[in-house]
Amino acid sequence: MTIKPKYKTKQREMLVSYLSSVTGQHITAGDVLEYFKEQGVSIGQATIYRQLESLVDEGVINKYIIDANSPACFEYVGEETHGGAAVCFHCKCSNCGKLLHLHCEELMEIQNHLSKEHGFVLDPKRTVFYGICEDCGKNGNESDRS
Amino acid sequence: MTIKPKYKTKQREMLVSYLSSVTGQHITAGDVLEYFKEQGVSIGQATIYRQLESLVDEGVINKYIIDANSPACFEYVGEETHGGAAVCFHCKCSNCGKLLHLHCEELMEIQNHLSKEHGFVLDPKRTVFYGICEDCGKNGNESDRS
DNA sequence: ATAATTGCAAACACTTTGCACCTGT
DNA sequence: ACAGGTGCAAAGTGTTTGCAATTAT
Numbered sequence: 001m002t003i004k005p006k007y008k009t010k011q012r013e014m015l016v017s018y019l020s021s022v023t024g025q026h027i028t029a030g031d032v033l034e035y036f037k038e039q040g041v042s043i044g045q046a047t048i049y050r051q052l053e054s055l056v057d058e059g060v061i062n063k064y065i066i067d068a069n070s071p072a073c074f075e076y077v078g079e080e081t082h083g084g085a086a087v088c089f090h091c092k093c094s095n096c097g098k099l100l101h102l103h104c105e106e107l108m109e110i111q112n113h114l115s116k117e118h119g120f121v122l123d124p125k126r127t128v129f130y131g132i133c134e135d136c137g138k139n140g141n142e143s144d145r146s
Numbered sequence: 147m148t149i150k151p152k153y154k155t156k157q158r159e160m161l162v163s164y165l166s167s168v169t170g171q172h173i174t175a176g177d178v179l180e181y182f183k184e185q186g187v188s189i190g191q192a193t194i195y196r197q198l199e200s201l202v203d204e205g206v207i208n209k210y211i212i213d214a215n216s217p218a219c220f221e222y223v224g225e226e227t228h229g230g231a232a233v234c235f236h237c238k239c240s241n242c243g244k245l246l247h248l249h250c251e252e253l254m255e256i257q258n259h260l261s262k263e264h265g266f267v268l269d270p271k272r273t274v275f276y277g278i279c280e281d282c283g284k285n286g287n288e289s290d291r292s
Numbered sequence: 293a294t295a296a297t298t299g300c301a302a303a304c305a306c307t308t309t310g311c312a313c314c315t316g317t
Numbered sequence: 318a319c320a321g322g323t324g325c326a327a328a329g330t331g332t333t334t335g336c337a338a339t340t341a342t
Contacts, residue, residue, distance in 0.1 A: 155323080189323085
């Protein structure tokens with residue numbers, strides 16, 4: 001099951017604080033651990049993982065799965081994003097790791113389509129499109145990995 | 147790097163044979179192991195993983211990554227399937243964990259759209275749509291998790 | 293007071309790898 | 318003969334869990 005946090009612990013606050021300070025970046029659990037270690041702050045990894053999971057459930061952060069053998073990464077999206085306002089789709093480049101945020105009407109049609117034709121209510125927060133971005137497609141750099 | 151098989155071993159033949167016998171299904175490495183164990187056939191797991199990797203490279207099978215903590219799954223697409231035929235999209239229900247695979251023309255439009263308007267070449271093998279499936283939407287069972 | 297959260301260490305699941313032996317060509 | 322493949326068992330990675338101690342309410 002998932003933890004529904006009710007207490008405001010300093011570990012949680014520090015975590016959210018850190019994540020929000022790197023908005024727009026992809027942070028792995030390992031990154032978080034490393035960051036706090038560098039800061040001389042001690043937070044158990046179990047706590048990190050548990051809080052990250054909670055925060056994903058709460059919609060405060062998003063979780064992205066790049067590859068089966070890469071660690072999951074997280075991105076701060078804010079604590080008050082509710083009214084379904086700025087719907088935003090994510091595209092992640094499997095080659096360079098770049099993340100695009102698209103605010104696109106046409107993509108929203110797939111929500112309608114999935115919903116009407118397949119009875120499936122898509123959650124854009126949880127869904128990430130994986131593929132190859134423009135730059136990597138042109139240059140064909142097979143080299144660098146995210 | 148990846149193994150480019152040159153020898154025709156019986157392990158490889160049995161593996162391909164099994165995978166092609168369950169075309170249209172999602173098979174994990176564990177499923178394969180279990181299958182051969184049930185058959186009383188002995189194939190090392192290292193071989194399974196190595197051959198699966200090769201077969202993916204060769205395009206004989208596809209590999210799907212549903213979730214960070216689920217095993218990768220594989221699907222036979224044939225040894226001669228080249229023209230990018232049977233493209234299949236995956237929808238994962240965040241509530242019950244059910245996995246749907248859709249062979250849908252309209253969804254393929256989003257590939258065109260992403261490609262033309264955003265220069266992003268979508269990889270349907272890696273992309274999974276998350277949301278709530280029809281059944282869970284109706285019943286509103288918030289209970290079970292994947 | 294007491295329920296939630298922490299942190300350690302051990303457990304986990306899936307996958308990869310080192311290396312000696314076997315097999316296909 | 319010899320490159321390539323196999324299989325065991327061990328190592329890895331990233332993540333989760335049991336449980337006693339700690340902390341927020």
